[in-house]
Amino acid sequence: MDDEVLPSEIGAVIMEAIGSENGERYLGFTAKKRLVEEPRSSLVAGFRVVISVISAYVCWWVGHGDNIDFWHDRWLESAMKDLLHISEQVAKSLKAKVSDFIVQGQWCIPPCFKTAFPAIARQIEGVRSLWLASIASIFWGLWIQKNALKFEDNVERLIFGVISWVREAGFISKASMYNSVHDLMIIKKFGVPCLPRKAPKILEVKWHPPLRGWIKCNTDGFYKNGIAACGGLFRDWDASVYGVFAYNIGSGNAYVAEFMVVIIAVKMAHSKGWRKIWFEMDSTITLSNFFNRNYTPPWKLQRRWEACWSMLDDMEVRSSHIFREGNVLADILSNMALRHVFFVWWDSVIDDIKVAVSEDRLGFDGEDFLLKNKGKKIMFIGDSVSLNQWQSLLCLLHAALPQAQVTQYTNAPATTVTYQVLKDMDRMVAFRKALTTWAAWVNTVVDPRKTKVFFQGISPVHYNGKEWNEAGVTNCGKETEPIKGSTYPSGLPPASLVLKQVLGTIKKPIYLLDITTLSQLRKDAHPSSYNAFKGMDCTHWCVAGLPDTWNQLLYSALIWG
Numbered sequence: 001m002d003d004e005v006l007p008s009e010i011g012a013v014i015m016e017a018i019g020s021e022n023g024e025r026y027l028g029f030t031a032k033k034r035l036v037e038e039p040r041s042s043l044v045a046g047f048r049v050v051i052s053v054i055s056a057y058v059c060w061w062v063g064h065g066d067n068i069d070f071w072h073d074r075w076l077e078s079a080m081k082d083l084l085h086i087s088e089q090v091a092k093s094l095k096a097k098v099s100d101f102i103v104q105g106q107w108c109i110p111p112c113f114k115t116a117f118p119a120i121a122r123q124i125e126g127v128r129s130l131w132l133a134s135i136a137s138i139f140w141g142l143w144i145q146k147n148a149l150k151f152e153d154n155v156e157r158l159i160f161g162v163i164s165w166v167r168e169a170g171f172i173s174k175a176s177m178y179n180s181v182h183d184l185m186i187i188k189k190f191g192v193p194c195l196p197r198k199a200p201k202i203l204e205v206k207w208h209p210p211l212r213g214w215i216k217c218n219t220d221g222f223y224k225n226g227i228a229a230c231g232g233l234f235r236d237w238d239a240s241v242y243g244v245f246a247y248n249i250g251s252g253n254a255y256v257a258e259f260m261v262v263i264i265a266v267k268m269a270h271s272k273g274w275r276k277i278w279f280e281m282d283s284t285i286t287l288s289n290f291f292n293r294n295y296t297p298p299w300k301l302q303r304r305w306e307a308c309w310s311m312l313d314d315m316e317v318r319s320s321h322i323f324r325e326g327n328v329l330a331d332i333l334s335n336m337a338l339r340h341v342f343f344v345w346w347d348s349v350i351d352d353i354k355v356a357v358s359e360d361r362l363g364f365d366g367e368d369f370l371l372k373n374k375g376k377k378i379m380f381i382g383d384s385v386s387l388n389q390w391q392s393l394l395c396l397l398h399a400a401l402p403q404a405q406v407t408q409y410t411n412a413p414a415t416t417v418t419y420q421v422l423k424d425m426d427r428m429v430a431f432r433k434a435l436t437t438w439a440a441w442v443n444t445v446v447d448p449r450k451t452k453v454f455f456q457g458i459s460p461v462h463y464n465g466k467e468w469n470e471a472g473v474t475n476c477g478k479e480t481e482p483i484k485g486s487t488y489p490s491g492l493p494p495a496s497l498v499l500k501q502v503l504g505t506i507k508k509p510i511y512l513l514d515i516t517t518l519s520q521l522r523k524d525a526h527p528s529s530y531n532a533f534k535g536m537d538c539t540h541w542c543v544a545g546l547p548d549t550w551n552q553l554l555y556s557a558l559i560w561g
Contacts, residue, residue, distance in 0.1 A: 070096040076123055083120055084285070087253045089298055116284040116321060163190055205325040207360045210318075212237040216278040217265045218322070220330035221257025221286075222337065228252030230261035231333025233353075234269070241357060243268065244346040246337035256298060257334070258286040263304050268345070270311040278318040282327045287319050329356050366400020369555055385459045388540050392547035393554075428494055435502040448509050454554065455503065457515040458495045462523040462538045466490070476538035479524040488520035511557050515550050522546050 071080045071094040081091040101108055107125050114121040187194055210216040219232035228249040234242040245268065249260055262279060269277045281287060289295045290305070297305045324331065332353055337344075349357050358365050380390040398406075425433075446453055465473025467490040468483055483489075496516050503510055519525075525546040526538045541547050 066097060066099045068098040070098050070100065073098075076120075080120075084117070085254050086285070087255045087298075090255055093296075112284055112288075112321075205323045207322065207326045207329075209235065209237050209239050210278045214276045214278050214318070215242060215269070215274050216280055217269065218327055218330040219258075219261040219265055219279070219281045220327055220334040221254055221259075221261055221283070222331075222334035223252065223254035223257055224338075226251060227338065228254070228257040228260075229334055229337035230257045230264070231335075231337050232261055232265050232330050233333065234265075234274070239357075239360060241349045242274070243272070244333065244348075244350060244353070245344060246333045246340060247343045248337045248340050255286070256301065258283045259290060259297060259301055259305075261334070262286065262290050263301065263308055264343070266308045266311055266315075270315065275314070276316045278320065280320045280322050280327070281330070282322055282324045284321050287321060291317070291319060329353055329360060332356060365555070366397045369558075370397065370401070373558065382456065384540060386456060388543065389456065389547045389550050389554075392543045392545075393551045395543055396548060396551055428498055431495055432498050432502065435499065436505075439502050439506045442510065443507050446508050452511065452558070453508070454511045454513055454557065455499070456550070457513050458493055458499060459539075459541075460493060460516060460520045462526060467520075468523055475528070475536045476523050476526045477528045477536055479526075479528075481524055483521045483523060486517075486521075488517060492516060492520075513550060513553050513557065515553065518549065519546060 068075050071086075071091060073079060075098060076083065081094065086094070101124075109121050109124060184194060207218070215234050215236050217232055217234050219230065222229045222231075228251070229247065230249065231244075231246040233244045236242060245264065247261070247264055249257060252260075258281065262281070265279065266277075279287070289297070293309065296302070336352055358368055378393075380386045397404075442453060462468075462476040462479070463474060465471060467488070469489050493516070500512075503512060519541075522541075525541050527540060527542055528538060529536055531537045531540075
């Protein structure tokens, strides 16, 4: 049965059987809608109607599945081979019964299948025979009690019998309820456990670069109106593009396109001298078959596939699956292949995929940063930690555009300093007073139509090992690894609470770059003794290093904020 129960429909038929007056008296609810328009005494008609409703929610009564072909029979909404878009030629070699995937009455679906096709896996696991049998037994009991009622006039016995049968069936089911107060009342009256719907599982899907020294090749196949095409691209550990290709195969199908594109990728990588290649695509079937030497591919691809193995023997290869949402670039290229007559190769990024390449890059896109902030000024106002972030930003921009002409202008400021001496003031009290003064200035002076204000957040220090559960440690000098996990053992510093309280009083829009927790975890990221002052520095940060992450957050906030 599907993941919904049918309290309203079943309740309506029960009301039909015992009469609305008895239903209101003994159960305390009225039917939401009438399913039966025949005379009240016609329990058979009511049973016929509700069975049609139930049948619409039942996938298949599979029994043991010994006589049902897993791939070719329509025991789901469509045959499995059609749901997975498997060609007829490949499907002919697939032989399995539904019973092959049932162990001790429970579905046993391979984890790789669940990962690749989660929606279909859920549909398979929803196939049941139990509910149909249990609901049928309820109405059989109703039929018997209905006849007894005619002669004994004992409606209480019928009512409590119905409640008992429904409750028993309810404890067997693991289905969830509708988000309806009316249905909740019915379920509670019958004593059935109220199982709310589970919150949807949100899975972040994004492309990840390969390990340093490796090149990852993402590929995809495309099929439409009898024409097959494919495309792919090669990128290294920092997402730099090594090459892009598209190929119009011509006559074929989706599987041929997915298989052919890996053959092309292997040949291109070998010809370029790339020996550590990581293949990635959104078809688990193709990945599994291609790298299985015992597999027999479609005859038109067999010779090309066999020729690949001599090249693969000369290469170090990895492969992985990625969801379609993370394989956007390869998908664009496979669609784009239809514009071309045959095979096309580009050594660099082409205009069609520039935006997608930028979105796929993990981190900072210096060229995009400059273009989006053209004609604007970015001011870093603060102490030496703010200088730390400013230096990081300059390094990131130089790494992205090493040939760009840069003009540096320094204006030695004339500064007037007024001292306000407050003796013996608590440090947090002083911090709050300074922030409050700054907040009043923002509210009074800043025009949000012209200026965006970002507050860097609290940059932590690492001089006390007790904060990360290493008592006796007094600095970061020997720290070589980040703290594992996502929380800092001693929690946020008091200054963070003060900061958020004061920011809450500002009427103008302020963007907090909340860097505190992620920076607390990086006890290994300080210069320590490796600095120009030859002291122990566990306050500032190495560049390149953690401040680059701060600037990635700044980059995102400037674009999307």
